Amino acid sequence: MLNARRSIEPERAVASAVAFYPAQPRRVADWPSVWRGFFGERLRNTIYGWPEPAFDVFARTRRVLGFTVHIVSDPDAVERVMLGNKANYERPAIARRIISPLIGNGLLSAEGEDWRKQRRIVAPTFAPGAVAAMAPLMDAAAEQEVAQWPQDCARLDLAAAATRTTMAIIARALFGSDPRLVDPAAARHIEAMLAAAGQARVVTMLGLQDLDPSPTMRRARASRKWLRDTLTQVVRERGPQGGADDFFGNLIRALHGQFPEAEAAELAVDNAITFYVAGHETTANALAWTAYCLAAQLQLQEECREEARAALALPPGERAAAMPTLNQVLEESLRLYPPAPRWDREALAPDELAGVSVERGDLVSIWPWLIHRHRKLWPDADRFDHTRFAPDAKARMHRFQYLPFGGGPRVCVGARFATVEALLILARWLAARRFTVPPGWRPDPVGTVTLRPRGGMPLLAEPA
Ligand code: HEM
Structure with a gap:
């Protein structure tokens, strides 16, 4: 069971006068x-319609289309799945059936020795020193995006701005600036696939994934083909020697x-798609949600702006560490708003998690969306309070109660890349504009594979 002392924070001073519940x-x-x-909004939006008790219990078992699914939120149990008894938990066959037509056996879906080899190949690109060396290109892309914004007060879709910027960064950082990867059509295709994710899961569980004739699934299949064909072409042109001396060539x-x-x-095509999609979509969502949280808290935004302006005097590689408040706000x-709100594992042998018996073949469902808002783990869980991530408070956290990047050996390989990238982009945004939430408007979070604001993040932006 959960060790209460490790995971529940003590009362602490409230940072701003007005409580903000995003x-x-x-x-x-x-x-x-x-x-x-299987119907309506719940099918389209995995974070819609959760029951209140889901934010109080540490385990709940459900039967879904013949599968036994354990929703596990106890950090000790999550640690067992992701780390302690990791060998017993693989990506579910059903999940692989859903994603393999897109990303094959690339790093995200591979298991065993195939996974280990691929992880070893890419790991050096994402080591701290290598990420710091990419900071100037991240900063340049952020600066170019801001330069296109209107000078007067305007509604600006920060979700679209974030996608453009993170796409440009991934294309430059990993793929030698291939222009096909910054084509606005690519963003539309990715959106179409994400929109179909809930439905794809249900039809795949029923074994009907290639047969569903609905417009949503037809669009998703066409988009998958576009992405696969485009990246296959990129790989063919490079040939087995890899072409340029960049991440993708190596x-x-x-x-x-x-x-x-x-x-x-x-595998080259599988990983091209994996890194292209995983490498920008999640970070774009993190940026859009952080912008919203700051737009709703002007005093905090002002504090972050001062920090950002001071940091901009430093070389890009040194900026992330020089913005402690912005780091906490991002965390x-x-x-x-965890950009990856859920993932699953399949048990290879019986086990026990949070007092629940797990049988071979059972699915274990891990939901940062629930764990991050769990009432027994976070005081006033739905309230924004960045001081939860002040160094002393953070040191008291259970390391599996906060898992935006996953945990254990399958932890996100791009976590540092994404964090530095997000902080550098936010610094440029904040230095240039003051953001506010349009009167009477609230964003509408939608969970698919990622966590997006439906219809974008149209904030008001005025010169700062
Ligand atoms: C805020 C941004 C990001 C978030 C929240 C995020 C989240 C995650 C999570 C939760 C996982 C683990 C999923 C699981 O265990 O089932 C993961 C894995 C992965 N992520 Fe990220 N990610 C982000 C950015 C990136 C970036 C920038 C890249 C690449 C440039 C990337 C590439 C990957 C890959 C390749 C994996 C699979 C790793 C493996 O299985 O060994 N991610 N990510």
């Missing part, structure tokens, strides 16, 4: 029946050195 979807009083998840060469030729060529925004 927008979240409707909750219901009690557990709805499982079939409700990846292609290393794959050809360690896997048979046909498999290496396929708190990732708590309230």
Whole structure:
């Protein structure tokens, strides 16, 4: 069971005068029946309609289309799945069936020795020194984006701005600035696939994934084909020697050195899509939600702006560490709006988690969306309070009660890249504009594979 002393923070001084409870979807009083998840808003939005008790209990077992699913929120149990008894938990076969037509056996979906080899190949690119070396290109992309913004007070879709910027950064940092990767069509295709994620899960559980004739699924299949074809073309043009001396070139060469030729060529495409999509979509969401949280708290925004302006005098590689308040604001925004709101594992052998018996083949569902807002883990859980991440408070946290980037050996390989990138972009945004939430408007969070604001994040932006 959970060690209360480690995981529950003591009372602490409140940072701003007015409490801010950021927008979240409707909750219901009690557990709805499982079939409700197959229709309407619950199908489109995984964070909609959760029952209040889900934010109080540490484990709950449900039967979904013949699968036994354990929703586990106890940090000790999550640690067991992700780290302590990791060998017993793989990505579920059902999840692989959903994502493998897009990302094949790339780093995100591979298991065992295939995974280890790929992780070893890419890890050096994301080490702290390597990320610091990419800081100037991250900063330049942020500056270019801000330079296009209107000078007067205007509604600005910060979600779209974030996507443009993070796409440009991933294309430059990893793929030698390939222009196909910054094509606005790519963003539309990714959006179409994400919109279909809930439905894709249900039809795949029913074994009907390629048969569903609905417009949503047809669009998603066409978008998947566009992405796969585009990245296959990029890989073909580079050839087995990898072409340029960049991340992608090195990846292609290393794959050809360690896997048979046909498999290496396929894995190059799988990883191109993996890094392209995972490498910008999540960070873009983190940026949009952080911008919203700051737009709703002007005093805190002012404090972060001062910090950002001072940091801009430093070389880009040194800025992230020079903005402690902005770091805490980003961490708190990732708590309230985890860009990856859920993932699953499948048990290979029986186990026990949070007092619940787990059988071979059972699914274990881990929801940062629930864990990060759990009432037994976070005082006043739905309230924004960045001081939760002040160094002394952070040191008292259970390391598996806060997992925006996952945990254990499968922890996000791009976590540092994403954090530095987000902080550098926010610094440029804040130095240039003062953001406010338009009167009477609230964002509408939608959970699919990621956590997006439906219809974007149209904040008011005026010169700062
Ligand atoms: C705020 C931004 C990001 C968030 C919240 C995020 C979140 C996550 C999470 C939760 C996982 C683990 C999922 C699981 O265990 O099932 C993960 C894995 C992964 N992420 Fe990220 N990510 C972010 C940015 C990035 C970036 C920038 C890249 C690459 C440039 C990236 C590439 C990956 C890859 C390749 C994996 C699979 C790692 C493995 O299985 O070894 N992510 N990410």
